[in-house]
Amino acid sequence: MEIAVGALSGMVDALPGKLGDLLLQEYALLSGVRGDVTFFQAELSTMHAAVLRCEALDDPDVQTKNWIGQVRELAYDIEDWVDLFAHRVDAGSHGHDADAATTSFRFSRWIRRGIDRLTTIPDRHVIATELQELRQRVVEVSEQRKRYSLGLHPQVNAAGSAVDPRIISLYADSASLVGLDGPRDEVAGMVTGAGAGSDGLKVVAIAGMAGSGKTTLAREVYGLISSGFKCRASVSAGRRSDIAKVLSDLLSQVDSEYSYTRRGDAADLTQLIGRLRQHFNDKRYLVMIDDLWSIQTWETIKYCFPENNLGSRIIITTRIEAVAKAGGHVYRTHLLDEADADTLFSRVTFGSVGGCPPHLKDVSAQILRKCGGLPLAIVSVGAMLANKPHTRDEFARSGLEWQWQANPQLEGMKQIIKLGYTDLPAHLKACLLYLSIFPENHEIEIERLVRRWIAEGFIIEHRGSTSTEEIARNYINDLIGRNLIRPTQLNHDATPRSCVLHPVIHKFIVSKSMEDNFVALVHAQQQDVPLGNGSTVRRLSLLNSGNKPDQDLARIDGAKVSRARSITVFAHTGGAPSLNELSVLRVLDLQGCEGPLCLDGLCKLLLLRYLNLNGTDVSQLPAQIGELKCLETLDVRSTKVKELPPSILSLGNLMHLLAGNAKLPVGIGKMKSLLTLSCSNVGKSATANIVQELSGMASLRELELFCDVTQMMPEDKKQVAFPSDGFRSLKKLSIRCSSRPSVAFVAGALPKVEVLDLKFEKGLSEESSSGVSGIEHLSNLKHMLIEFSQDDAGAAAVVRKVTEMANPNCQVITTVNVDRKSDK
Template identity: 30%
Template sequence: MADPVISLVVERTGDLLIQKIVFLKGVRGQVERLQNDLVRMRCFLKDADQRQDEDARIRNWVSEIRAAAYDAEDIIEIFANKIESIKDKGFVTRLAYYPWRIVSLNKVGKEIESLQTRLDNIAASREKFGIKNLGEGTSTHGEELQRLRRSSPLSEDKDIVGFEEMTKSLVTELLKEDTNRRVVSIIGMGGAGKTTLAKKVYNHADLMTRFNCRAWVCVSSSYNHKETLRTIIKQLNPMTNELLDMLEKMQEQDLEQRLYQDLQDKRYLVVLDDVWEEEAWDCLVRNAFPDGSTSSKLLLTSRNRDVAIHADALSIPHELKTLGKEDSWQLFLRKALAHGDNAGCPPDLEEVGREIVRRCDGLPLAITVVGGLLLGKKELKSEWEKVLNSFNRNLSRSQSGVSAILELSYADLPPNLKFCFLYLGLFPEASVISVPKLIHMWVAEGIMQKRDAENLEETAAYDDVERLCGRNMVQVVETTVDARIKRCRVHDLLRELAIRKAEDEIFFQIHDTRDGKISAKSRYLAVHSLPLDKNYFGTSIPPLRSLLFFNVHDYREDISLSFKSFRKLRMLDLENVRMNFNLPKEIGEVRLLRYLGLRGTSIRGLPHSFGCLRYLQTLDIRNLEQVIVSDFIWKLESLRHLYAYDIECDVPLKIEGLRNLQTLSRIRFDDIMHNNMITLTSLQKLGIWVDDRSEIDKLCMHLSEVGSLKTLHLYCNTESEWPSLDGLSKLHHVTELKLSGRALRMLPPDFPPNLSRLSLKHTDLTDDPMPVLEKLGQLSFLKMKDAYKGPQLVISGHGFHQLKFLELNSLSGLKEIQGEEGALPQLRCLRIRKCRELRKLPEVPPTCTLDVIREWDPTGLLLLPLVPLVPLLLCHIM
């Protein structure tokens, strides 16, 4: 589908019809016609999308459809919310509201009628804009981009830097003697240099000698099976008119058979450049490539890790990262000044040149393109400064440069992933994004679909993060020890692409200048800097759905927002924003709100009107100061995630009946004991403050019947002693336990019987905990951070039979880890962080990944185990 926003909004409008049908009886027919018109209009959007980059009129036409789709959703949802707000009131009250309901129904009917007229006018203007039916037309913008992307091994780039080690590794792998045909793959984001590296390898002298039969073909996203087969066959045979005529007449099966015959009994090397889909790979190799004993190889490049793994699950993909600072600078000098190795830069150009390189963020394609721009500038500082000042505009609008390459990746995304990618453009440049927070945001935006009862929208959202990372549209910054993505970022050039796409479609805006104007049409607004004028929005308030603040914590004055002006708001993130001590009571007017982020604000209290936010899914009030709330939490029937550091209520906090609640963070022990926790049928993660008076045995009895509970986190205040932890064995459903807080000098006497993950943080254990922990038969994940003060950990040969991931962090006194023979047989990853005194590690399985980061200590060196570690992922001394 062409426009990701319209596609998703039309789907949501249909869902609303089903969900709110009881409230829409009087206008059901009008709403259904509205949705049907939007669905029909959506059929013309693919043709429009392919041409809107070249025609502002078409862009405006698509923008009008998008605005109408949003307004349709807003009208239905606001009306339904009004009606729902009185459903729990008494009979007499509901009867008194009946005339108001009739008036509201009449009003929404007129609004839908007005919207229908708008859609009729938009439809009538389609022919004026020359927008055809789906599939009509000739050459498209996407096809032009594909032609720009075509690669050939003949045009090898001689100005290559930073690929020496990977070239050696690839050549070595391709020269291996194998009993079967193998696939070697190179993966990386668009513009990372995959094709350049593949050319260098393909033309390597050793490989030219080794393989007596070689071919190169660019597959691309618009894969044509017949054309690909013809291209390879032409490279393997003398070119004659008879061959060309024959190939044109051949069907797919004949072409596959001919290629198979050409390659049979030969030691061949075929490069398949830019493979996008697993289906394209399957179609190509199904019948065309012999799999004999000649040690033949296929070299594959792709932006998608899944394609590489699908092609050969036994071959680890070679992932191209961005260039380092010095390699980037050397490549830039070669491209911008046409200098050879070790040539310097004119002193007056170096400062501006290095800033240009910094903006390229290590992406070879970006450096090459901007270097080409500068090559004809006569080495004038004024010309280089002009390029720097217009850097983003020059790159993003140049269809023969970076944008042309990166747009291919964007165009290939399905509608929901396009929206997810565009949404990432709202975050500031170079910002590191928390994946859990991003997931909550996407779910609140309504772009995730629930797959089934066991796989909620959060699961789909995390899968989409992985898919974007797998396509190299998003970069992984940090993972957990068991390889789940924890934080990510977007390359600056891809962020510019997201911003350009979103701004062209006039639906989101970034406010990052003090004198910039906020558009009255914006639906998504990210504020990166605040104007001195407190009237941010002028006289015309935009119909915002999302309002996000970033990096404004140093603003001199408290931010004051008129919440009555944002009745259509679904997302409000005020993290680290300075505000008044109490959230205004007008927040209750924002009844469609799904996500509210107040982390790091100075908010001390939430008003009683907060209970009107029936659609709220995520509430983050993690502040250093205590947050006072009224007795309204139980009214937030859609609440899924409540994050806090300390909540105070004048009565025991009531949370019973919140059937959607999945995460409840740092609630007090007494508040838990005053609630019937069995009613929280979706609760998966629970964090509780305990002290020396807390009766853990009774708590565990209370939680033992909460069958959905998987993770329990117990925090103990630094001013208090830990209570007895008897009773944990009652928690049969709990598979993850976290204990945080000083003064825990001894481990609990028992643990949940099905425990597979354990985290100890900021505890004061003095005795070696391993003799106890290694007896936990199902433990697969163990993390200890600032948890143990002793100098030695000893692991016996019969312990930790299921442990796969072990992370030790900030164990300041630890000097050695001893492992008896046979210890840790299943270990996959050993991660060491900031253990400054550590000198000795145990022997671990050869397949274990060792991941060590420690500060430099001149008194000694870390002694690695004698058993070889494969692979050695990361081991450096900082």
């Protein structure tokens, strides 16, 4: 579908519930306002149903696209109104202790509310006016749908009648294929391999991202080994599988008596499965099933294949890892290496290997980096360039700045990539499009992405014990399992620590995000914000585009992005918009951007949930930062901030505080919502007090301590000791020591800690002690990570031995890091 309905439907779905929560509050709404909110609930629920109907269409008409765009903008504005309501009207009137339900307290609260009502009458009239305007827009959008019956009529599935772009792979000339010999022989060996149980039915699944050559590889293997099977067939399933048709096609290939003229019973799956089982029962068969998309489809098709111990084989291809694993043995396709990519590109573009003219070699190398070793991209772009003039400028412009619609060769590639996006459920479409915010080939930290998704409202918490962060990580695993994103670094438990998008998929989602006004991407020197099909910027990503001097950077006009929900800057801070006009901002991510940073207006961002200043030049946070009551994540690592303002203690929703070198305010232990804390300078004079204060934080799940121990300190101040009566919920502890560490765990300490991560720069090899004691007291320890300098290998071995003896079920991983750079 050409519009990001999936990125919208989740928000439209959540709004009626959000409005219901608003009605449950003790807000004294003006006359008629409560009725407006109830009206929105009912109307948005109806709109959501219509949105889902539109989402099922493959090729909606222009009117439907425009209607969806209006619903999207309307839903954004209603949600902004809901989220701002409490702050503008009853700010500060609901922060009282619920237990103080005395008569005098209730009376004083009634008086305060009366005063609030009097002092906020102008605001209430503004709110009522805004609601009336929103109601008029809802009525207008709703009437438009009824007037034109938008999204209600079934449409022909255009994808079903169009030529399958994968047809090229099915009939490619084997002699022209590159880098396929090794994979072909490996998969053929997996399929035909002898050994124990080799006479049983064997299923081999070829899995990989779109365009990686799965169909081509399967066809080559099928052709190579087919002579050993008298009964063989090859069928294609597709995303919207008509299983009866697939089985009918399969039966027509293996049973000569079943012809196209006898397909009156094709819709009867029971008869088809029974006939296929009967036919295969006494035969050694080879079947290739291309392009499987769901486990359910495979679970139905597999009943056709009886286990007859005759060495039968099935080859399937799929983009979905779960489908591949359900099939059996899995082979994962690989991208072409640099040499094979260059060979394939030269053959397609210039007609021969080594045929690239000298003046185009550097440009060709850049184009191949854009293709990222993906065979489909190399062939498609090469075929497009083969018909272009081979002047350097024209070649570079066409090869580096793809225009999907203007080139038939690229349109076929787009349709293949698009299938993976179209198959996503609504919530994953929004999450995938969100990655277009990051530059091409940017390594995205999983924790950063998860917290941003949550701040944007993409993760809807369900009933049960699963947290929003766990749900978000499941979304990431699903996208990885669909071969849409790739993990680049793994944690100790094999979960992804970071991920990256393939350049072709990145280009696709950037195109889609811009088209649907999901994200506005602006290069540093641009004077204006390019808009897609909408007039309002909801998410802005400011990108680098060369080493431009500061004075050439254009500052984005704040008025044009005043309704933005997130702003991310990868360029110089000089191009960032002023914060004073960003009243509905939820995410402000400036990580790693260069230049002086102005935080004027920051404390007016009442809806801000995620603030990332990591690696910036900021030296001081505003004293009133405690006014950001919605803030959930604050990251000031690797900055010049020396001390956090005391007002930070009033951030009741703050869950992730990454303080870096900044000194924590006294009373940090009173922050009841903190799940993650990263802080430094623990090894200085107040070490014992800080650890003792932190130990009482019942909600804390993950703690990172940077211990900067100096030679001049007395011995008792150098020790970081964890008491037996604290950190009752902590599951991961990371300790970074610069020198002469002394870490002690007393009996009963850290009862729930599963991961202990120790990184020492130096000093671990002291003969008197390994520097760590009491590890045997960590009864629930499952993973211990030790990173040390090369000179400390002996002491690290001691720690490892003690840990393995005391905790036999604990996995210990040791690594050497000679050039230690602490990330504070």
